[in-house]
Amino acid sequence: MPGNTERMMNEMKERFRRFMQGRYGFDEFARFTLGAALVALILSMFIRGWLGSLLNTAALLLLVYTYYRALSRDFSRRYAENQRYLEKSGEIRRRFDREKNIMKQRKDYHIYSCPGCSQKIRIPRGKGQIEITCPKCGYKFVKRS
Numbered sequence: 001m002p003g004n005t006e007r008m009m010n011e012m013k014e015r016f017r018r019f020m021q022g023r024y025g026f027d028e029f030a031r032f033t034l035g036a037a038l039v040a041l042i043l044s045m046f047i048r049g050w051l052g053s054l055l056n057t058a059a060l061l062l063l064v065y066t067y068y069r070a071l072s073r074d075f076s077r078r079y080a081e082n083q084r085y086l087e088k089s090g091e092i093r094r095r096f097d098r099e100k101n102i103m104k105q106r107k108d109y110h111i112y113s114c115p116g117c118s119q120k121i122r123i124p125r126g127k128g129q130i131e132i133t134c135p136k137c138g139y140k141f142v143k144r145s
Contacts, residue, residue, distance in 0.1 A: 023071050024078040029085040030066050037062035112143055 026034075037059045044055035072078050102111060109122045112132065116139030121132055129144045 022073055024069060024073070024075055026070050027078070027082045029082045030069055032085065032089075033062050033066045033069075037066065110143070114139055115141055 040055045040059035040062065044052045044059060046052075047055060069078055069081070105111065105122065109124055112121050112123060113119070114121060114132075114134040114137065116134060117137040119134055119136040121134060123130065123132060123143070129142060131140055131142050133140050
């Protein structure tokens, strides 16, 4: 019996692969719309009245649109939509990446801002009191590391 179940699962996977052949699939924009649908659905469970109904409807429409895009065969249009999304969300994603990188470095480095030009300067921890010269504007200031 276990071998029969495994064979059926492999057959189902193969059928799904054949079905998805030539279709666009999921990209970054699809992941975003799917996440937005999930958030709207969860919020609609806690909010009653017309606003909850509106959120529930929005979640359903986002799900339908996400699967429409994933099953679409119009690669050029879906690719263009994804590129527009990536352009518009690029600054936000870069800002989060920068903050994530700074948080990762806080263990080994102090990160100071130059009082003259606001340039961020990374100084190793545990060096005591040091004089820092800004590489951008040449301003000198003293900090404790």
